[in-house]
Amino acid sequence: MSKKIMDKDGLGKTLARLAHEVIEKNDNLDEIALVGIRSRGDLIAMRIAARVKEISGKSIPVGAIDITFYRDDVGLKIAKDAQPTDVKFSIDGKNIILVDDVLYTGRSTRAAIDALLDIGRPKTIQLLVLIDRGHKQLPIHADYVGKNIPTSFKEIVEIKMQEMDGEDSITIT
Amino acid sequence: MGFKRKHLIGLEDATPEEIETYLNTAESFKSIFDRKIKKVPALRGRTVINLFFENSTRTRTSFELAAKRLSADVINFSVSTSSVSKGETLIDTAKTIEALESDMIVVRHSCSGVPLLLTKTLKSGIVNAGDGMHEHPTQGLLDLFTIREKKKKIKGLKIVMVGDIAHSRVARSNIYGMTKMGADLTLVAPPTLLPKDIENLGVKVDHDLRKAVKGADVVYMLRIQLERQKRNLFPSIREFSTLYGMDEDKLKLANKDAIVMHPGPMNRGVEISSEVADSEQSVICEQVTNGIAVRMAVLYLLAGGETNEIASLSGQGN
Numbered sequence: 001m002s003k004k005i006m007d008k009d010g011l012g013k014t015l016a017r018l019a020h021e022v023i024e025k026n027d028n029l030d031e032i033a034l035v036g037i038r039s040r041g042d043l044i045a046m047r048i049a050a051r052v053k054e055i056s057g058k059s060i061p062v063g064a065i066d067i068t069f070y071r072d073d074v075g076l077k078i079a080k081d082a083q084p085t086d087v088k089f090s091i092d093g094k095n096i097i098l099v100d101d102v103l104y105t106g107r108s109t110r111a112a113i114d115a116l117l118d119i120g121r122p123k124t125i126q127l128l129v130l131i132d133r134g135h136k137q138l139p140i141h142a143d144y145v146g147k148n149i150p151t152s153f154k155e156i157v158e159i160k161m162q163e164m165d166g167e168d169s170i171t172i173t
Numbered sequence: 174m175g176f177k178r179k180h181l182i183g184l185e186d187a188t189p190e191e192i193e194t195y196l197n198t199a200e201s202f203k204s205i206f207d208r209k210i211k212k213v214p215a216l217r218g219r220t221v222i223n224l225f226f227e228n229s230t231r232t233r234t235s236f237e238l239a240a241k242r243l244s245a246d247v248i249n250f251s252v253s254t255s256s257v258s259k260g261e262t263l264i265d266t267a268k269t270i271e272a273l274e275s276d277m278i279v280v281r282h283s284c285s286g287v288p289l290l291l292t293k294t295l296k297s298g299i300v301n302a303g304d305g306m307h308e309h310p311t312q313g314l315l316d317l318f319t320i321r322e323k324k325k326k327i328k329g330l331k332i333v334m335v336g337d338i339a340h341s342r343v344a345r346s347n348i349y350g351m352t353k354m355g356a357d358l359t360l361v362a363p364p365t366l367l368p369k370d371i372e373n374l375g376v377k378v379d380h381d382l383r384k385a386v387k388g389a390d391v392v393y394m395l396r397i398q399l400e401r402q403k404r405n406l407f408p409s410i411r412e413f414s415t416l417y418g419m420d421e422d423k424l425k426l427a428n429k430d431a432i433v434m435h436p437g438p439m440n441r442g443v444e445i446s447s448e449v450a451d452s453e454q455s456v457i458c459e460q461v462t463n464g465i466a467v468r469m470a471v472l473y474l475l476a477g478g479e480t481n482e483i484a485s486l487s488g489q490g491n
Contacts (some may be wrong), residue, residue, distance in 0.1 A: 057339070068201070068216070068242075068475070069201070069202075069213035069215040069216075070213060070214055071215075082197070082198055083197075083201060083203040084200060084201045084204040085201070085202075085204055085205070086204075114214065115213075118205075118208065118210040118212070118213070119208055119210075120209075152358060
């Protein structure tokens with residue numbers, strides 16, 4: 001049984017709201033950069049950057065990081081293809097907004113923070129997630145949340161993005 | 174794609190998909206080489222032991238650096254300082270090493286089949302770092318990686334591999350790897366340095382380098398072991414060099430943008446001239462750098478592997 005949480009229209013509105021929140025919370029847009037966690041966090045980051053540009057006229061640098069090598073479960077899970085990290089700008093002294101699709105246990109966020117700190121020394125790191133589904137195992141908190149969706153452990157939150165999956169939708173199975 | 178293997182013994186039974194996964198993962202690891210912190214925590218707390226029964230500086234150093242960049246703990250164990258010289262058997266030495274709580278053992282031995290034997294006695298993951306005249310799979314993978322990086326593909330490329338095919342484990346691994354990835358491979362050597370019926374592995378054979386090198390995209394020179402000459406496998410070093418050595422003159426016959434590779438250590442003036450080795454077309458130093466990324470990928474992927482599936486030695490592979 002699967003339940004649709006958001007369609008293309010809903011996702012568009014949520015991303016627009018998140019873009020507004022990013023602008024609201026950051027006085028100086030020249031100091032921020034978005035870094036998306038592969039895969040899909042990077043796509044969300046690009047869409048938010050596009051929205052921010054529409055609203056404010058400012059171009060925010062966007063990067064993508066792969067956290068495969070920073071995970072704490074090598075050997076527990078079968079290794080999958082890792083994609084290269086792609087952050088072409090210096091993150092030193094910047095306010096970095098880390099972008100992920102789903103906040104669940106918080107372990108991916110922990111890995112992403114470690115990965116970021118190996119690339120440079122940002123001034124601050126904020127966290128933006130499209131879906132916060134609960135069940136955190138680490139003291140990690142999102143600064144921007146697209147939607148809070150209480151879930152059970154058995155449920156799977158599936159996010160589809162046009163660029164990767166051919167459609168925009170969020171479902172719970 | 175999932176990765177299930179725990180050991181890497183050879184490329185003979187590797188699938189093209191597995192090779193692809195090794196190369197893609199290596200590409201990710203290579204991207205961290207430009208950073209200030211050239212290290213990821215992927216194998217933190219794991220112990221990798223380099224068990225080298227045969228002298229090697231470059232391969233051992235490369236594996237050591239690869240393990241360190243993955244945050245694993247590494248111990249080097251080489252024959253000259255070990256108890257093998259005191260009469261301990263291979264299996265006993267290996268078991269002692271494993272009793273040090275190793276997770277992975279990287280083995281080099283002058284006898285073919287030692288790594289495979291160790292997979293049957295030990296619990297650790299085994300990586301073959303070169304066994305006798307059998308295989309040197311990480312060299313094969315790093316060569317494929319370098320070709321793919323330079324040429325953006327492997328399939329359909331014309332590759333000529335020149336020199337002592339018969340005694341070379343590097344050649345063996347590369348023959349399996351390159352043919353599996355769809356390259357058009359021609360081996361060039363005097364008949365005494367070519368195994369009989371090697372065409373069965375899906376390669377072409379030629380004894381005339383000038384003819385074979387025409388239109389090549391990749392020219393792969395193998396190291397000639399000078400001691401072979403004493404066994405009269407070829408009449409003289411000078412004759413070998415004239416007929417089978419790569420020099421500017423012969424390289425002009427290859428494609429303009431052909432790359433020249435060599436697994437090292439080189440005999441300048443024998444299988445490769447200095448002009449060629451130092452030319453723009455030479456990617457020999459890049460092969461060394463890529464070796465670290467590829468070995469990181471191998472250690473990382475095998476550490477996540479679960480099954481005991483291993484390379485088969487005698488044609489059971491596909």
